[in-house]
Amino acid sequence: MTRLLRAPVALAAPALLAVIVALVPLVYLLDTSLQRGLQSVVSEIFLSQTATLVARSLALTVVVTLACAIVGTINAWFVVRSSVPLRALWLMLLSMPLAIPSYLSAFAWITWIPSFNGFFGAALVLTLASYPYVMLPVAAMLRNADPQLEDVARSLGVGVFGALMRVTLRQIAPAIWAGSLLVALYVVSDFGAVAVMRIETFTWVIYGAYRAGFDPTRAATLSLVLIAIALLLVVVERRVRGRTAQRVGAGTARVSIQRSPLSVALPALLVVVGSVGFGVGVPVVSSITWMRNGSAINWSEVWSTIGASFGVGALTGGATVLLALPVGILIARFKGRLTDFTEGAVYVTHSLPGIVVALSVVYFGISFARPLYQQIPLLVFGQMIIFLPLVVGSVRTSIEQSRTVYEDVSRSLGTSRMNTIFRITIPLAMPGIAAGGALAVLGAVKELPTTLILRPTGLDTLATSIWKYSSVSDFGAIGPYAVALMLLAALPTAILSTVTVLKVVR
């Protein structure tokens, strides 16, 4: 039975307002790019430089996505299907790159092997940073895949490897696709790794054009092209996820999984060790080395930076949760054109790279909210737009998981629709709401391009401090900030990946 209920105005109005607020800066981006007329936008897009830029960005995206699909799938297979002991710990370790910002990782690599800069270095760093986006969904799907299908294939005369390729791989293909598209989206949006590796992809060139200052239309126009690419990826990702295949038949899949002995899994083990060693080991060891070799650390500055990071993070987290709540509730519980529009708008924001949001907010601030320009509210506003889809997703999932019958009972006991939302819907979804808030705080602490562009002069967060010292190659000074950032980010990453881990490792 579908619930074709009209949303109460008290819910619909703030939800609509939230997504409109999130999309308004885009109007200013469009306006800025059109300052010299449509003709100049078109000629900018068809410039040969732009074509080279598109080609380079797409090449990087394709290479990293392919590599992540392979590495992520192998790692997932190893954790779920090999007989390695301490499975949970492996999965946790393999998820840890999610806690390490790409700019930090890139900087660790480039100080270790300076010749790594450029395309190859960026591809390596981005692969090591984003394979978990493939690994986590594939691991979950592998765990739920019917192991008996492989047995059936074997009994029909297909070898171990053949069964793996012809049966198992087909079963987990949707998860590989969905994860890969997320990786692609992440790569086109990434700013840190390409900036440190000095490779001219969209984000880095947009930043350069913006910093050069004399030509805002170029930065804005390139941003529009980038949005188009990202939007395409999001649309395809959504399509693919919709087709995620489920098992046929009611047979229970709780047949114990046959796990390959380590001797068979040895090649996979090499990939796993490489992922952890290069993806986690290199940045962690480098950061610790920097810290130990660094001369006198200015601890008061470190502490005040941590404070500032979390101050901004808490503001962002709080604001994003407030904005995401009505949106998530609307999407999860009500149907209709308004809901469709809201959901679509959230997907658009999901595709926006940080650098594009930052520029949009700058143009919005210059023309509309000048007193707030380079003030905390505008910084929080920009970060809020970036993390809105993440928090909406978290809120929405947890609401969809709680049964509607609780709300029905509450209504029948004399509680109005809005009161039911406050007394039942929100308390039941609290874990998801809190997790969403935590994700936003963590994201804001790590977020580089938005903070760089929108922060008040003189405000340093962990991300901008690492950026500042890395651009002058002051290793000693980076150490404490890098260690602090990774320590702080590791905890929530561990907790969040535990959710998947618990599903996978049983």
Added chain:
Amino acid sequence: MSALELRGVSHSFEDTPVLHEIGFSVSPGTITALLGPSGVGKTTLLRIICGFETPQRGIVTINDRIVARDGESLVAPEHRGVGLVPQEGALFPHLTVAENIAFGLQRRRSSITRQRVQQMLQLVDLAESADRRPHELSGGMQQRVALARALAPNPAIVLLDEPFASLDAALRVTVRTEIVDALRRSGATALWVTHDQQEALSCADEVVVLLDRRIAQHGAPVDLYRSPLTRSVAEFVGEAVRVRGVANGTHASSALGELSLTQPLHGEVTVIVRPEQIELDDTQNPQSPQGRVIATRFYGHDGEIDVRLHNGEVVVARLHARLLPTVGSDIALRVIGQALAFA
């Protein structure tokens, strides 16, 4: 006056009709069972009464106030005074037992509320569990709390939606008895949705049978069992033994002999008797119908036999366990009481 009244309620989802011309009423202080097989629209009817669906046609009246009419909801669910006890209870997991019960009460921190909660806890015999969380309770206890929560605001009517479907068979009877006791003691009016005919017959004052989207019969349990209006009601409520027959007014002749009918009828009919109406006949009467036992089922307290009659028809008889004949034996039967016949 009636606590609940439905008149001509029809509803469909998109192009699939789910309810057709439903009309019945529930008197205050009584328990009515809404009995029907799964998927017959019982839950939809319940949602219509609660106000979560609006019927496309017809009128819903609660305590003589019209709450919905012809596709229009006139009273919101929260103002209808309907207490809902859903499947599995659906206790709010984030609240304690006492907080669950107090949920629907005004001014939740007042002493009146505390008294009412105490009263409800005693009603369902859970006074010691006030501060426990729903997940700490057994399935049966959760159902009792759900009932207390529904009764606390003194609703016009309590709706129970297959309340015991999730409990295992042994527990079900116990919990059912406790719930009916509590309902009786509180004097509440209840509409009880179930697909279990035994549950409906044993607990309710009146039973509404819903078959094929419409009301097939509405009456006291005894009448429903003894005088079903249609063949489908006869077969759905209780077990039915069917044989072909020819009726000539008050009697019908069949492979089970000359049977007295509950209602006069003429011509070819289907005759229905209950398995417990068929007995072994040891009077050596040559007129008695003869048959051969083709299967026996031993249930402990009693048992059943399948008997193939001389014309090939097979009937089921329920016998005391010690009377069960062996498979293959030839026996004589007789039918006690009147038989039902349908054209």
